[in-house]
Amino acid sequence: MSDRMLNKVVIITGGASGIGEGMVQRFCAEGARVVLADVDTKNGRRVSARCGALFQEHDVSSETSWQSLEDTIRQDYGQLDALLNNAGIVSNQSIADVDVATWNRLMSVNLTGMMLGCQTGITLMRENSSGNGGAIVNTASSTSYLAIPSDVAYTTSKAGVVGLTKSVAVFCATERLNIRVNSIHPGATLTNILKTALGETPSLEAALNRMSPMGRLGTVEEVAAMALFLASDEATFCTGGQFPVEGGTVSEHPRMV
């Protein structure tokens, strides 16, 4: 690792497991001062202790919770350089059986939570000294482009992340805030949850591997590497973009055999 984020202050939501955990590990290894914000206190504390991050219990769907995180950053760090809006949930309900409570809950985490994150991020990054600005990276999905019919709310929310990201990015650019905003689009990624499922259902692994022309799942390290590039000073002309990490999944026409 090469200190690409040395002394930068970074919030990572949903950092207690999966892709977010990979992000916390990589950003800490690159010298960042990471605040891991998650509803899962047990795993949040575990990952923070292992990687050297600060853990703050945080519900992305709550305005009060964002205000409290904003206060922590201002008081304890005095700057925010990057925000990774990564927390997300699934619902596993199709249009035939989705109920409004489930739909609203998912949207409140996957979309409203991300919008609130962008507001907080912009507020704090505007206060950075001499217009240093910052970077926001929103975790979307290959599902932003390819529908999962068995999860209508998730599919809709991840398509929504694209619009949210572009709107906020263009706002920040035209206001000359020096704040860049991009979305990343993982395909099926080998998280711990998925590893457990694969262990129990070997046939699932073959099916998931077939989803990408590269014939395999992605890793959390590969997704974290893309987030790192976008959050770093190497991506200073990237904003409003959609960055795939999915082995070519959305490039492929449905196979004929």
Ligand SMILES: NC(=O)c1ccc[n+]([C@@H]2O[C@H](COP(=O)([O-])OP(=O)(O)OC[C@H]3O[C@@H](n4cnc5c(N)ncnc54)[C@H](O)[C@@H]3O)[C@@H](O)[C@H]2O)c1
């Ligand atoms: N794993 C994949 O194959 C995949 C593919 C594409 C996109 N994604 C996206 O990547 C992101 C991370 O997913 P993951 O696969 O690592 O799942 P995960 O379940 O391992 O991690 C999600 C994290 O978000 C946290 N979280 C949930 N609700 C929250 C809330 N209200 N406030 C704060 N934290 C909350 C959870 O506690 C958990 O730590 C999600 O946005 C997901 O949609 C995942």
